[in-house]
Amino acid sequence: MKQINVRKLITTVIVFLTSLLFLLPFAWMLSTSFKIEADVFTYPIQWIPERWNGFNNYMEVWFGDYPFYLYYWNSLKVAVLTTVLSCTVSALAAYGFSKVRFPAGKWLFLIVLATYMVPQQASLVPQFILYRQIGLFDSHLGLILLGSFSVLGTFMLRQFFMGIHDEYIEAAKIDGAGQWKIFWRIALPIVKPAIATYAILRFIWTWNDYQNPLIFLRTDALYTIQLAMQKFTTINGEFYSLIMAAAVSAILPLLLIFIFGQKQVIDGIALGGVKG
Amino acid sequence: MRIQTEELLASSKSARLRKKQKSSLEKNEHIAGWLFVAPMLIGVFMFVLLPIAATFVLSMTDWKFVQSMDQLKWVGFGNFTELMSDRVFLKSLLNNGIFLLTVPICMAISLLLAVVINKSVYMKGYFKVAFFMPYISSVVAIAVVWQVLFHPSAGPINQTLMALGIDNPPKWIADPNFSLISVMLIQIWISVGFNLIVYIAGLQAIPKQLYEAAEMDGANGWDKFRKITFPMVSPTSFFLLITGIIASFKVFDLIAVLTKGGPMHSSSVLVWHLYDTAFVNLDIGYSSAMAMVLFVIVFLITIIQWVGQKKWVNY
Numbered sequence: 001m002k003q004i005n006v007r008k009l010i011t012t013v014i015v016f017l018t019s020l021l022f023l024l025p026f027a028w029m030l031s032t033s034f035k036i037e038a039d040v041f042t043y044p045i046q047w048i049p050e051r052w053n054g055f056n057n058y059m060e061v062w063f064g065d066y067p068f069y070l071y072y073w074n075s076l077k078v079a080v081l082t083t084v085l086s087c088t089v090s091a092l093a094a095y096g097f098s099k100v101r102f103p104a105g106k107w108l109f110l111i112v113l114a115t116y117m118v119p120q121q122a123s124l125v126p127q128f129i130l131y132r133q134i135g136l137f138d139s140h141l142g143l144i145l146l147g148s149f150s151v152l153g154t155f156m157l158r159q160f161f162m163g164i165h166d167e168y169i170e171a172a173k174i175d176g177a178g179q180w181k182i183f184w185r186i187a188l189p190i191v192k193p194a195i196a197t198y199a200i201l202r203f204i205w206t207w208n209d210y211q212n213p214l215i216f217l218r219t220d221a222l223y224t225i226q227l228a229m230q231k232f233t234t235i236n237g238e239f240y241s242l243i244m245a246a247a248v249s250a251i252l253p254l255l256l257i258f259i260f261g262q263k264q265v266i267d268g269i270a271l272g273g274v275k276g
Numbered sequence: 277m278r279i280q281t282e283e284l285l286a287s288s289k290s291a292r293l294r295k296k297q298k299s300s301l302e303k304n305e306h307i308a309g310w311l312f313v314a315p316m317l318i319g320v321f322m323f324v325l326l327p328i329a330a331t332f333v334l335s336m337t338d339w340k341f342v343q344s345m346d347q348l349k350w351v352g353f354g355n356f357t358e359l360m361s362d363r364v365f366l367k368s369l370l371n372n373g374i375f376l377l378t379v380p381i382c383m384a385i386s387l388l389l390a391v392v393i394n395k396s397v398y399m400k401g402y403f404k405v406a407f408f409m410p411y412i413s414s415v416v417a418i419a420v421v422w423q424v425l426f427h428p429s430a431g432p433i434n435q436t437l438m439a440l441g442i443d444n445p446p447k448w449i450a451d452p453n454f455s456l457i458s459v460m461l462i463q464i465w466i467s468v469g470f471n472l473i474v475y476i477a478g479l480q481a482i483p484k485q486l487y488e489a490a491e492m493d494g495a496n497g498w499d500k501f502r503k504i505t506f507p508m509v510s511p512t513s514f515f516l517l518i519t520g521i522i523a524s525f526k527v528f529d530l531i532a533v534l535t536k537g538g539p540m541h542s543s544s545v546l547v548w549h550l551y552d553t554a555f556v557n558l559d560i561g562y563s564s565a566m567a568m569v570l571f572v573i574v575f576l577i578t579i580i581q582w583v584g585q586k587k588w589v590n591y
Contacts (some may be wrong), residue, residue, distance in 0.1 A: 012397040015389070019406040022465065026409060028432060029421045041430040043439070089315045096312025105309055114315060117326040117578050119526050121547045122571040123327030125334065125554050125564055130327070149319025179308035209416040210529045215555060216403060226416045233420050240424050247417040258405075258412050265402060265412070269470060270477030 026251075033245040040240045044078055050053040068236060070221065071228035076173040078140055078224055082147040086202050095183050097154070099169055109158075116151040121201055124215065130214060135198035138218045144156055146216065149205050153198050156271070161187060162176040183242040197268035200261045204254055225250050279459035285392060334564035341558035355565035364541050368549040369454055371575055372525060375463070375545060379520035382464045383513060386471030391505060393472070394479045400451050404476070415466070419533035422462050423449065452542035457483065459543050467470055467523075474578065478512035479505070518581050522574055 015261055022039070031039055031047050034054035062068045090263060097109045127146070135141030172182045188195075210226040217223060223231070229250045236242050258265060335356075338349040359365050393403045410418060425433050426448035436447040446454040486504050495503070528547050531537060537544035537552065544552075546566065555561035 008396050008398065011392060012399065015352040015392055015397050015403060016399075018389070019403055022407050022468070024412060024471040025418075025425060026413075026419055028425065029417075029419065031458040032424075036547075041427075045432055057409070062378070076589065093313045093316035096309050096316075099310055100305060100309035102306040103308030105313070108313060110319065112320055115320050116573055117522070118324050118328055119522070119547075119570055119574050121526060121550055122574075123324060123331055124328035124550075125560055126330035127323065128555075129330075130322075145319075146323065149316060149323055151320070152545065155318060184310070204412060208416075210414075210416050210532070214289070214532070215551075226414060226497070227412075229416045239480065243420060243424070247420050251413045254412050254414065258408075262405065264414075266408070266473055269473045 029244050029247050032241055033248045035241050037239055037241050043237045052239065054245075057241050058243055058249070061245045061249055063230070066228070066232050067111055068225070068232075068246065070229060071223050071225045072249075074140065074222060075207055076223040078143050078147075079203050081140075081144045082206045083199050084152050085144060086153055087150055090157050090198070091188065091191070091195060092152055092156045093182075094157035094161050095182040095187055098158045099164070099166075099182075099187065100179055110156065112151055116155070117160050120211075128215060137216060138222065140222060143212060143224075145200075146212055147209070150202065153202065156198055156268075157191060159196055159271075160191040164190055193264075196261075197264040197271075200264050201268050204257065207254060219255060234244070322503040331564045331567045331571070335568045337561040337564075339561045341554075341560055349561075351561065355562050356569075358562070359569065361566055364544060365546075365549055367541050368537075368544040368546050368568075371543065372545050374456060375460060375524050375527065376521060378463045378467070379458050379481055379517060379524055382467045382471055382520065383516055385464070386468050386475050386516075387509070387513075388480055389468070390472050390475035391501065395475050404473065407472050410466045411469035415529040416533050418466065419462070419530055422458075423534060426458060448541065449535050450545075452539050455539060459530055460535055461535070463524075463527065466530075467520070471520075474512060474516060475509060478509040482508045514581070514585050518578065521577055521581075525570065525574055546573075 027047065029047065031049055033045070034052055035049040036051050036053040036059065039049060039051060062185055070131050071158075093112070097105055097112075110267045131137040168186055169182055171187055177185070208226065209224075210230070213227045217227065220231075231248050233243050247273065336350065336352055336354075336426060338351045338354070339347065387401075389407065396496075397403065425431050428434060428447040428450050431448075433448070434445045439524065448458045449455050487500055487507070490500050490504060526547060527545060528551065531543060531545060531548045532551070536542040537548045547570065550563050550566040550570065553559050553566065
């Protein structure tokens, strides 16, 4: 039997206590969302509510005057479509930049990579003017297009396409396959796991985006969950139990995705980080 | 068929033919290349290159959102001179400078945690997830939770502080002296998870033999950290430093939800002031000048870091 190392055990306990600093705000949020308003600020903190009001709180948030199911649907629509489009555009570009030889390829890639440095805020105003001119302002389509051209996604996927041996591609060419067929039949299946990782990350980022919906959406019925969350807070200013139920609702899908795609998320972050 | 013919042809002729064939193949390849990257290029052009050029032009004008095109006035570098004496802008810029402190602090905490979690704890998987939670959660929801936690009188944090005997705890985001610090604390809390995951990946790439050799030479834990771990993760540190600094200039959600730059501009940063000028005060020209300042700062940081990295990063 493996012996328990005392020193390792003590270290584990210390790091565990540190980790509580990172989890307690979530625990507080969750427990508050089940409380009646009068118990929210009771001190010492009731981690397990003495009087349960969870059902009413969540019903009010989801189907009350400011119904979350609508904003959920908007967020889901925008996040899914952005993810699909972004994966498509990035995979195509990543393949083009890594496996198709054409003279402009190298410097085009450098230009695309260089735009990664441009803070989006620096181009916000012209984007806004452009959107109003071409009628994409205050629409989900406009929002989806904004998030669909990711340099980071292209860069990440390119790393994976580069890992495919050129012999595969040469062999397919000799057999008479065109670049499109090679991309679709050979390259894409190989990088599928990488695309899944990027898709999860893109979904999370889009779901969490606050700035773009804030600037590019006006109509209340088009709001995404982050905007709705913010507005709900303003409307229900002093009802902290409701606000926490809303916060739990806004985070919940991310938690589910994270629990199921944990390995992909962490690997994706680690890989993107190490390879820079 | 063609190959047979080629064999029969005189060498000069066949060479010419092959060249022709090759060039038509090459041409197809070039077209394919362009087609693959075209959607991305169009997007980058539409959403980045064109707007940044437009920002540059607009930064030299005086123009409001409510005005028509012909009311646009050309002011050259006037906006930039005005920025130099704009107290809110200078305060925001200074706050950005202070905000930069979150980057090294966060890196130090993350590296320490990464070293400990990587080697000397049980339940590694749990810790990765626990510290990563804030990064994965939406900033708006997190900011709202912290807003309540930081509540000056009734909030759990100040109630705890008062229970511990601190009579006048800070008012956190409602206090001009503490608002920026509060936002910075939350920012660190959010980014530790990301830094930690990247550092753990970096640590796992260090060859074990290095540590074994050092142990044989009688090195202690601190020696090993200083002489092996720290230099070996320097590319990771470099990456986190660049991305962290650039990200710290883009922080918007936290400020927008928590403080709106207040109280009394004490937590305003460049990007918030830019947003406020452009979309609340509708002053396009002036806000574009700020956008150019932001662009130049991020550009310079990237250049300086790429030049400087050779001096201290071990690859």
